[in-house]
């Protein structure tokens with residue numbers, strides 16, 4: 001049986017679908033919601049837990065930050081046979097999304113470098129329609145609010161999304177205007193690459209993020225609503241990816 005190069009997992013270590021998270025600290029927190037969680041050996045800081053939720057065997061894998069490593073994790077899991085992926089995490093949000101609300105990817109614009117190696121065409125990648133619908137249903141069932149729309153994905157956090165210095169300030173302002181003109185709802189560092197890789201690999205993918213940074217004011221969500229939002233995000237993602245067709 002083959003072993004994934006960087007993750008180090010075999011097909012029988014993982015479930016039939018996966019939630020991809022950025023922050024490895026989220027693995028224990030989401031793992032506590034699974035039945036019989038098994039924390040797999042960690043290589044290169046890449047943490048994974050496999051367990052059962054809603055009678056479905058599922059893995060949750062943390063990639064860290066950025067498109068190159070996120071696609072490596074997705075690609076290795078797809079190579080082990082996984083067919084459905086939901087990326088969850090945090091994002092900068094733009095109106096009509098509100099701080100602490102959820103944003104769901106319909107499609108994504110790519111301003112990162114990984115997509116081009118996977119792209120099958122010049123068209124922006126589109127999220128899997130059935131996963132998007134499951135996420136929207138799960139948001140309602142969890143009494144939360146969400147907006148579905150276009151994501152934009154970047155590599156250079158402190159040049160494209162958030163300014164730490166005057167040199168970054170001018171570029172971020174220019175980028176923000178472009179995002180407004182193109183009707184972008186949220187920005188992150190992985191979605192366009194994961195949707196593009198998903199299309200190329202023939203697997204379903206969608207993103208659910210908690211809006212934690214206001215794209216206009218650059219104000220960050222406080223720790224308490226962030227922690228509450230993260231908990232809700234775990235439940236929504238688990239409900240959505242394991243939603244049974246006959247029970248919808």
Ligand SMILES: O=P(O)(O)O[C@H]1O[C@H](CO)[C@@H](O)[C@H]1O
Nearest residue numbers: 022023065066089090188189
């Ligand atoms: O909250 P997570 O999922 O880590 O994601 C977001 O936070 C990181 C820094 O912006 C990027 O990886 C971005 O996509």
Ligand SMILES: O=c1cc[nH]c(=O)[nH]1
Nearest residue numbers: 090091092188189213
């Ligand atoms: O501003 C933000 C917040 C979270 N994730 C991002 O990519 N950008």
